[in-house]
Amino acid sequence: MNSGLCLRVLILVALTVPIRAAQPAPVTFTLTVPDGPTSTLSGSSVSLLCEVSPLFNAEPLEVRWYRSSNFHSPALLYKDHKIQEAPVDPQYRGRVSLTGGLERGNVSLRLERVTQEDRGEYICQVTSDQWYEKASVFLTVNVTGSEPVLSVAEGRGGGGQVNVTCSSVGWSPQPKLTWRNKDGTEIRNGQEVLNTSDPQGLVSVSSWLLYAPSYSNWLSCTVSLSEEAKREGRILPHIYTAPTAVPGVSKEAFIVTLVLLVLFLVIGALCSVILCKRRGSMWSSSQKSRNRSETKNLIEGAENTVPKPTEQMVTGKEVNLAGKVIG
Ligand SMILES: *[C@@H]1O[C@H](CO)[C@@H](O)[C@H](O)[C@H]1NC(C)=O
Ligand SMILES: *[C@@H]1O[C@H](CO)[C@@H](O)[C@H](O)[C@H]1NC(C)=O
Ligand SMILES: *[C@@H]1O[C@H](CO)[C@@H](O)[C@H](O)[C@H]1NC(C)=O
Numbered sequence: 001m002n003s004g005l006c007l008r009v010l011i012l013v014a015l016t017v018p019i020r021a022a023q024p025a026p027v028t029f030t031l032t033v034p035d036g037p038t039s040t041l042s043g044s045s046v047s048l049l050c051e052v053s054p055l056f057n058a059e060p061l062e063v064r065w066y067r068s069s070n071f072h073s074p075a076l077l078y079k080d081h082k083i084q085e086a087p088v089d090p091q092y093r094g095r096v097s098l099t100g101g102l103e104r105g106n107v108s109l110r111l112e113r114v115t116q117e118d119r120g121e122y123i124c125q126v127t128s129d130q131w132y133e134k135a136s137v138f139l140t141v142n143v144t145g146s147e148p149v150l151s152v153a154e155g156r157g158g159g160g161q162v163n164v165t166c167s168s169v170g171w172s173p174q175p176k177l178t179w180r181n182k183d184g185t186e187i188r189n190g191q192e193v194l195n196t197s198d199p200q201g202l203v204s205v206s207s208w209l210l211y212a213p214s215y216s217n218w219l220s221c222t223v224s225l226s227e228e229a230k231r232e233g234r235i236l237p238h239i240y241t242a243p244t245a246v247p248g249v250s251k252e253a254f255i256v257t258l259v260l261l262v263l264f265l266v267i268g269a270l271c272s273v274i275l276c277k278r279r280g281s282m283w284s285s286s287q288k289s290r291n292r293s294e295t296k297n298l299i300e301g302a303e304n305t306v307p308k309p310t311e312q313m314v315t316g317k318e319v320n321l322a323g324k325v326i327g
């Protein structure tokens with residue numbers, strides 16, 4: 001019985017202490033907000049922290065959360081002990097709440113289903129009958145980009161090294177790109193990062209690396225903003241060459257050439273067989289004709305060696321020459 005009573009007293013004390021701490025609003029107060037920007041991942045929820053100082057019960061006060069230029073249509077307006085339906089920015093309807101506990105002086109804004117458009121400055125303004133205070137909180141929205149795409153090309157400048165490229169698009173803010181070998185060791189040399197911003201403010205990142213070709217030791221490329229926002233790609237750093245491919249010639253062209261080549265070979269073989277048969281018969285006939293012409297030459301030669309008496313008188317030298325040629 002005694003221990004039960006003790007527990008009840010303890011619970012009562014635990015309940016009364018925070019209530020006692022929640023003092024009525026002092027005449028003046030300040031607001032406590034984070035020093036740096038608050039970051040969150042696109043699609044998730046975030047709390048924009050804001051507290052009254054000293055801590056007191058903020059329930060009777062007015063709390064207004066608004067974007068810098070949008071005082072009259074705030075993201076959230078708490079007034080007369082309740083969250084007001086209007087006037088509020090429709091962009092935030094159903095996505096905002098005050099979940100920190102106003103009675104404890106926590107006026108933080110809870111924002112759900114964060115989008116890139118939510119990025120920017122938010123002002124937390126708390127107003128009492130005698131006093132008001134405001135402070136700003138900057139929200140950055142991280143966007144995780146695409147899976148890295150890796151490719152291998154021949155490295156320019158020789159040395160037998162391959163040029164490995166890694167690229168990824170759609171990040172915010174600019175991510176960190178890291179190359180690692182199979183053992184997980186970071187590779188720093190021969191690396192160059194290029195980034196371009198697209199109209200939506202998202203960043204593309206790409207890097208290339210000269211590396212000794214390998215068929216077994218993969219290379220990894222990691223693009224990341226944080227542990228939760230990280231993407232990795234892997235590749236074996238070698239150039240893929242199809243066994244039948246000829247550089248600069250398409251597969252179709254290669255097949256057509258191959259078919260034509262085979263066709264030529266077949267036709268060639270057929271032709272040579274036919275020609276061989278023909279040549280065989282032609283050889284025997286030419287032999288006969290050659291024999292015939294030879295006998296004719298002999299007869300003609302004999303005629304020439306016996307010059308006519310008149311020719312000998314006029315051109316004796318010629319006769320001699322002609323005689324030499326024939327001889
Ligand atoms: C957002 O990105 C920054 C790096 O640019 C990182 O420091 C921070 O932790 C990220 N926040 C979240 C919620 O991922
Ligand atoms: C205030 O409330 C937010 C939730 O909206 C919470 O994350 C934060 O820790 C609270 N601050 C304190 C000091 O309790
Ligand atoms: C490697 O490839 C990138 C393009 O992906 C190119 O800009 C770079 O000049 C190449 N480097 C060498 C040495 O081949």
Ligand SMILES: CC(=O)N[C@H]1CO[C@H](CO)[C@@H](O)[C@@H]1O
Nearest residue numbers: 173174193194195196197203
């Ligand atoms: C090479 C290049 O374009 N670098 C830029 C990458 O993006 C940052 C800001 O996001 C710029 O400061 C760099 O100049």
